[in-house]
Amino acid sequence: MTGGPVVAAPAPGRGPDEVTARRRFVTVSFLFWFPIGMSIATGVLLFTERGMGLAAIAGFYAAHSLTAAAMELPTGGLSDVIGRRPVLAIAGLLNLAAFTLIGLGAAGWAIALGMGLMGLARALSSGPAEAWYVDTVHAHAGPDADLRTGLARGSSATSAALALGTLLGGGLPWLLGLAPGLGEWLTDATGGLVIPLSVPALLGALVEVVFVLYVLSALTEPPRSRTGVRGVVGGVPAAIAAGLRLGARDALIRRILLTASAAGAALAAVELLTPGRAAALMGTAESGALVFAGLACAGFLCSALGSQLAPLVARFAGSSERAVLVSLGLVALGLTLLGLTAHSMSALATTVAVTGYGLVYLGLGAAGPNENDLLHRRVDASGRATALSVQSLSLQLVAAGAGLGAGALPPGPLPWLLAATAVLAGALLWVRRAAPAKPLPDAVPRTETDGSAPVSAHP
Numbered sequence: 001m002t003g004g005p006v007v008a009a010p011a012p013g014r015g016p017d018e019v020t021a022r023r024r025f026v027t028v029s030f031l032f033w034f035p036i037g038m039s040i041a042t043g044v045l046l047f048t049e050r051g052m053g054l055a056a057i058a059g060f061y062a063a064h065s066l067t068a069a070a071m072e073l074p075t076g077g078l079s080d081v082i083g084r085r086p087v088l089a090i091a092g093l094l095n096l097a098a099f100t101l102i103g104l105g106a107a108g109w110a111i112a113l114g115m116g117l118m119g120l121a122r123a124l125s126s127g128p129a130e131a132w133y134v135d136t137v138h139a140h141a142g143p144d145a146d147l148r149t150g151l152a153r154g155s156s157a158t159s160a161a162l163a164l165g166t167l168l169g170g171g172l173p174w175l176l177g178l179a180p181g182l183g184e185w186l187t188d189a190t191g192g193l194v195i196p197l198s199v200p201a202l203l204g205a206l207v208e209v210v211f212v213l214y215v216l217s218a219l220t221e222p223p224r225s226r227t228g229v230r231g232v233v234g235g236v237p238a239a240i241a242a243g244l245r246l247g248a249r250d251a252l253i254r255r256i257l258l259t260a261s262a263a264g265a266a267l268a269a270v271e272l273l274t275p276g277r278a279a280a281l282m283g284t285a286e287s288g289a290l291v292f293a294g295l296a297c298a299g300f301l302c303s304a305l306g307s308q309l310a311p312l313v314a315r316f317a318g319s320s321e322r323a324v325l326v327s328l329g330l331v332a333l334g335l336t337l338l339g340l341t342a343h344s345m346s347a348l349a350t351t352v353a354v355t356g357y358g359l360v361y362l363g364l365g366a367a368g369p370n371e372n373d374l375l376h377r378r379v380d381a382s383g384r385a386t387a388l389s390v391q392s393l394s395l396q397l398v399a400a401g402a403g404l405g406a407g408a409l410p411p412g413p414l415p416w417l418l419a420a421t422a423v424l425a426g427a428l429l430w431v432r433r434a435a436p437a438k439p440l441p442d443a444v445p446r447t448e449t450d451g452s453a454p455v456s457a458h459p
Contacts, residue, residue, distance in 0.1 A: 016220065018137050022150040024218045025133035028088070029157040031211040032125055035099060035204025036118075037165020040296065042173060043102075046197040050106050060115045065400060067119030072126060072393040084132035085219045091124035092212035096205050103201030104193050127388030130154065132219050134376045139222070147376055148320070151369040152310040159304035159365060163297045169200035170293045253378055253387070255429045256371050257394045259324065262426030263364055264399035266331055269419035270299075270338075270360055272403050276411070277353070281345055295354070299361040306365025313366050320370040321430050327367035328427035332420045334359030339416030 016024065047057045078087055094117045101114030133154065137145045173196040176183050183196040194202065278292040306327070314323040337356030341349040372388075379387045402422070406415040 016136055017140055018145065018150070021133055021136040021140070022153060025129060025150060025154045026157040028129045028211070028215060028219065029154045030161040031207065031214060032088075032092070032095075032129070033158045033161035034165045035095065035207040037162040037300075038169030038172075038200040038204050039099070039102070040162070040166050040169060040293075042169050042197050042200050046102070046195075046201070047111060049195060049197050050111070052108060052111070056108055060111055063112050064115040064119040064122070065396070067116045068122045069393060069396050069400070071120055071123035072389045072396065078124075083221050084128035084135070085215055085221055087124050087128045088132075088215045088219065089212050091121040091128075092208050092215060094118070094121035094124065096208040096212070099201045099205035099208060103198040103205065106192070123389070126392040129219075130372065130388060132221070135221075143377075148311045148314060148369050148373045151372050152307045155307035155310075155365060155368050156304040159300045159307060163300035163304065166293060166297045166300065172199050172203070173197050250378055252374060256375050257391060258429060259328065259367070259371060259426045260391045260394040261398040262328065262423045263331075263367070264395040264397070265402040265419050265422040266335060266360060266364065267395075268399040268402035269335065269406050269415055270357065272406050273338075273411075273415060274357065277342075281350065295357060299357060302358045302361040303365035306362040306367075307369055310366045310369035314370050314373075319433075320373050321433055323370040324367050324374075325427050325430035327363045327370070328423055328430070330359050330363030330366070332363075332424040332427060334361075334363065335416050335420035335423060339413040339420060342411070342413045342416060 047060060052060075098114040098117040098121060101110050101117070105111045105114060130151070133150055134147060137147060137150065173183075176186070176196040176199065186199075187195050274295065275292045278295065282291055310323065310327075313326060314320050317323045317326050334356040337352050337359070341353040341356070371391075375387060375391065402419065406419070409415045409418075
């Protein structure tokens with residue numbers, strides 16, 4: 001991608017080697033998502049315990065989603081201008097503040113602010129770590145280096161962090177409740193500021209300190225030209241505009257963005273409809289929530305397994321493009337199974353539904369690294385994080401709309417089958433191989449006076 005801010009690319013062989021870069025990318029991915037996983041199991045319960053109604057809680061999550069969507073492209077462009085490491089460190093600091101506010105806040109404004117800060121951190125983090133990994137591997141081994149293995153392991157680390165975090169976050173308040181009087185003592189000793197349900201969020205804040213320190217020490221980058229406020233403000237809109245031109249210029253990138261949209265429809269259906277099915281199966285909301293926590297953990301593990309299998313699927317299918325087709329086919333099959341069993345609570349139907357749930361996450365996990373392998377071979381370092389932000393934005397916007405649509409439809413097979421149809425349409429985009437990329441317009445090298453150095457374009 002050209003037209004955005006131009007960054008210096010180190011000569012091949014410089015910087016961390018591929019194995020070291022992969023290990024650091026995996027560690028960063030785990031450390032970022034682990035505290036988020038801890039907040040999943042207790043979020044709604046914590047807000048309820050603080051006296052918030054369902055309408056207020058829905059508003060808190062809307063603050064997170066809308067902030068993340070609104071800031072997705074600007075923050076991707078920021079990473080392409082000032083560097084991956086500082087943007088990731090800022091994301092960690094924002095999450096540190098967010099988890100502290102969520103864990104200690106008893107007022108609605110404090111919780112809303114915390115959720116908004118978390119959404120901003122999510123937008124900041126959606127591309128820089130992966131962009132750093134790809135930049136580093138390309139710098140050390142050249143543009144033809146294997147990316148799928150590292151991308152798969154990073155995705156697996158994300159899923160494993162969410163799975164482990166969900167179990168730990170859901171189990172900590174329960175463990176505190178086993179010790180007689182410990183929860184009450186904790187509440188009384190802090191004047192009600194800390195309650196058992198807030199412990200996972202506060203532990204997440206501590207993990208964010210570790211994350212920021214690791215990012216600053218491990219994600220080394222080549223020196224960038226000094227960029228003042230004027231350079232940053234001027235460079236970010238250019239990066240955003242270049243990102244928005246991606247789909248119009250390149251058919252393969254357009255497919256990737258549409259596939260991300262299909263994945264958003266699938267996730268919206270699963271995340272919105274599964275908790276209700278679990279509660280209906282168990283008979284009470286409390287026991288249904290416990291079952292959903294276990295099911296969510298299993299889904300994250302299936303996603304991690306799918307990510308690990310992504311390179312194997314690509315070799316078996318013959319290419320990354322065919323691997324995306326096969327993986328999305330699994331997702332569509334899983335959603336179909338969930339739809340066909342929507343009206344039944346029998347043991348057989350429940351087994352089939354759980355299988356479908358696992359297939360959805362297995363397929364999404366296998367598709368992601370192969371899609372991103374294709375994406376990174378189509379863009380260069382000057383816009384890599386922006387491209388990832390456009391991809392993430394496509395997923396989030398469609399997920400928001402699909403969630404509203406699924407909630408408005410009558411319960412039963414229809415919402416599931418509509419999501420399956422959307423994913424199947426995304427899969428069919430990959431039946432034919434994409435045409436070679438169009439030649440990119442020549443980049444205009446920047447002079448030393450405007451604060452940037454030229455970059456060699458990725459073929």
